[in-house]
Amino acid sequence: MTTDNLHTLAADQNEIGGHTVTLADVTSVEPDEASRQICNDRVNLTDWGFKVTSFAYPFAASTPKSEEQVAGCGYNSARGLGEITTPIDCAGCAAAETVRPADLFRTRATSEVGSKWTLADLQATVAQAEKAGGWLQLTFYDVDNSGSPRSISPALFEQFATWLAARTQQGTMAVRTVHDVIGGVAKPVVNGPVAAPAAPGTNALRNPGLETAGKYGLPQCWQVSSYGKNAVVLSTLTPGHSGAVARRLDVSEYSSGDAKLLPVLDLGACAPSVSTGHSYSLRAWYQSNAKTQFEVYYRNKLGTWTYWTASPWFAANTSYEQAIWDTPPVPAGAEAISFGLNLFSDGQLATDDYEMYDTVGAPSP
Template identity: 50%
Template structure:
């Protein structure tokens, strides 16, 4: 599966983010195999759609800006100063994030007459997600934006990736329209014959046709041709921009290919305003073209209960296929940035099982590629707690050195670059990479990590593991059936207040011994905090009762005035005077052969 994705988004200005980037050699809209479905659907829609407006009617042009990038704010000022208005598709999770516009800036754009549209909460590939996560992303985005004060009727598919089920969900969430990409002709030869404009009204308002997005290879003439080519037949042309400016990350120097220079954008806006002044075109927002009332908001479902112990990765062995036949495994996403071509393929056998995932990065100019747990709102992204550290492991074979790269989620769904690990060496045989992260940043609710390549090469990965080191250190244990009765080593570790017919036991070298009576054993990290508290209380209450039992029940009967007759144990001396040590079994269902015993003073 060769990913030829639209979108370039530096996740903040500290480091390029996890989002899929366009490549130097392949620049189409497809974020995954689901994008292919979008192209087929869009082309079929074009074949059966009504024709454009009657000949002689000037075409309608809509300028759209995706991803709420911060450099769109000065671009909007140029647009508005020319008397034009645009549609800004805004993932709600991006607002107020580094490298993106603030909520206040987006509200100012709306107040100036521009339209704010939805683009999901975290901008994932919706075609690769389950129905509940799609609804969380799409409906939740509209709820978030509406709550912030935006009038939201239009949607744009992230990565232009869509299936019939995703399209229906967008409609059900109350959007009046949704834009695809790549279904109309642009300068690329392979787009010839697709037509120059969408019909008004569109045959399918929830998958409107548009040319592919502009990038740093486009000239002023290329943008002008999108308009003039549509003039004879009229209709509707949506022109998609992402970054306006240099498109260079200040820390890495990597150029974002989905960038149009400030000069070319300003020249095109000035030319387009003149065309509108002459009556040759009409410039409108998406909402002005589609029309219709604002629909009631529809809430998305709550996220499922997170996994907090054990391996936090879902589908760690990559054995479960994803929703799209040629896409990545379930709960995984193909990611990267910069100018390179990344090819992802499921291969067999894996390190274990029948599946592993191979990534080839070539040709390469800059950036990276990686396979990551899906950057979502809870369907797959591993749960995380601020301040906790996480140990990650993955088996790999790689022709070049690799390293872990980490991202963390905050707020409504903002995914941020976190950190990278030291390099792991190239390896021809299966090798396990292991690293423990620094403490998770404040506000973290989920993390994602994967092995990256930032040079040309091939890597195959399998059998991922991510554990919360805090849960391991807590020493929580739970009773489970067993056939062995470990009895080696010396007592060590945290006291595990776990009750069984055999009593309460202490760990021995990290393993809780079993009992002769039940053959039961316990394993670490499988008990929730409430259960741990309950078990602790169950252990402590009988312990307290020991000291409340009348003395005559636990002492030997005295045989003389002021004297203790008989021998209960060896004498010892302390600051409290002479004492005799005796043994008392902890009364928790009867002392087993390896019960925990306590000493008492007599």
């Protein structure tokens, strides 16, 4: 969705709210990262000309701490999911949220309207809220013909909107934005904490030896990224180059694109911050049966990640070899980079002991 799309929605009396910069689960990242995700999203939207007072938690995940962070970023309310009864789920839950919610930073809503829902289900959910009195928040993730569990068809959405419009004419209900219900002024924006570049001579990477385990079988602070047509599997090797483990990418069914392991594309908890105009020494130990290269991405002020550049190829090696390459000067507007050795063919690539230094003050390999 483009900013023009957002302005079109806003011009049609829809409210634009916050949802983090990169769809981050704010309960599973470090506190400073959560604040950057929540606050900087509001900064971006405000800079684009929107009045931003409402927030929705990605994955409906919140804690008392994240509620406090949302309030601290200047929002007036935040929405959860799945705490209002519907014909689909949450039997025994309330039929509607109170018009002045007991918890402004965890307002109650239905679960996401998805492919199991019918027009009758939507109508019944509205009718029971009318009977109980209060505020009903229906949540839609996708409106398309994909048939995915989290989507409804455009035809069903149109049928419901038509029914809802007729219902409002009866005077038993009204359709309002979240801001209309919650009220309050748009508070000044608050920037999230700044993630500063590493000091000269310091490895800028978190978990560079891939030793600390994270979620989903990944090393903490690292992710697998791929594009094009290929199949990729990440596995753990023991021992590693210098520690207990290394990580191996296996690519098969290759037709196009590449696959790599690289620091998480976030707002600073894992992705290392950089200084404009500086060059950085990228290093990693690898063994492979195919050519590889460093592929580098950068993040701008908005939190958007973009492909930047790639190193020359490094030859296949049956024993560990250190790949070393200095980047060009970081372009204007880049605030962080992420990089990894990639596979752009069928093959295996084991990597370990990553390093990244400002070339000024970098230690000798």
